Amino acid sequence: MATSPSPKKVLLPIVAGTEPIEASIPIDILRRAGANVTVASAGDALLVEIMYGVKILADELLVDCAAASYDLIVLPATGHPWFVEKFPPKVTAVDANVVVDGNAVTGTGPATSMEFAMALVEQLYGKEKVEQIAKPMLVRYEGGYSMKELNSVEWHCSGTPKVLLPVANGIEEMEAIILVDALRRANADVVVASAEDGVVVTARYGTRIVADVMLDEAADRAPFDLIIVPGGMPGAKTLGGCEQLVALLKKQAEANRPYGAIGAATAHVLEPHGLLKVRAELPGTCSNPLTARRR
Structure with a gap:
């Protein structure tokens, strides 16, 4: 053999x-x-x-x-x-x-x-x-972006945007780290919060990411201008079953504040909790609005 x-x-x-x-x-x-x-x-x-x-x-x-x-x-x-x-x-x-x-x-x-x-x-x-x-x-070699915008609204925040990015064992390291990197380059205040028992999270391909805080501590800093959830399995499933995160996302939706997910997190975090429903256009009140997709 x-x-x-x-x-x-x-x-x-x-x-x-x-x-x-x-x-x-x-x-x-x-x-x-x-x-x-x-x-x-x-x-x-x-x-x-x-x-x-x-x-x-x-x-x-x-x-x-x-x-x-x-x-x-x-x-x-x-x-x-x-x-x-x-x-x-x-x-x-x-x-x-x-x-x-x-x-x-x-x-x-x-x-x-x-x-x-x-x-x-x-x-x-x-x-x-x-x-x-x-x-x-889904690597695309031809370059450019593929984005479709539905129900265009103006996102608004005052001052430096506060962003929550929850992580758990098994998330896609690229999806988490690229989001943190890009948002912090834009000077957003990004809080990486662990939904596990400790701040060290082992991503899907073995990268050990050290979160800034535990999720319960991050919840005390709410509200956030944006909550964004990385995908990857089984991390997305863990995050979808995290009552504290789900509660934060639902409050985010009720307050008409932006939230989002990538990859498996759309199916395991947003969809099961009714957070993928198409929303009507909402008026924006920001002096420096960002036009973006809201679902």
Whole structure:
């Protein structure tokens, strides 16, 4: 009987200041492909607060990984166009999101991290593996956005938007971390709240996210300008069964404040509690409104 090949070994070091998207997407994608990814802290503790206040619990300290050999080492730091001018003259910049040059693969920034991660999978496993994992993830290569707006209303808030993002074991790490990253880049006050027994949440592909607070503490900070729920199983099911979160969402809906979900959370959190009903257009009262979808 033929034995299965050993998983590819990948090292991904993180440090304070690492871009959340540039770290979380390669971790997620490579683990989906079957790689054994070790997230290593380059500091002196496993808990690392990377950019935008995202807290990750690494698997090991980097100093403890020095003796091991890896099929691939991924550095979550890009060849962003801003930094090209810092390269010596002998380095030639290539106008592409991802460049594969021999054994080296480089990407240009957070928004191209998906392409970067898929390129790594292709180099390790081949194009067939890329297609295998890309399809269920709904990865679109043609670019652009696919959005349909129903019942357009103006979202309103006063001052810095307060956002609640609940997490539980088994959520999709990309769906949670990208939301936190993007909203905090926009200067929103995002509270990541754990619906588990502790603040450390293990996402679907093993990334250990450290929440800011427990959900009951976050509830004391209500109301929120936005509540957004990440998907992923079984995390979405856990969140859908969390009475405290459901109560917050229902109050959010009753007060005509925005809320939303992505992926499995639409089916396991919003729909069972009547939160996907189409709503009529509501007047906006914000001096700086954002026109967006409300369902």
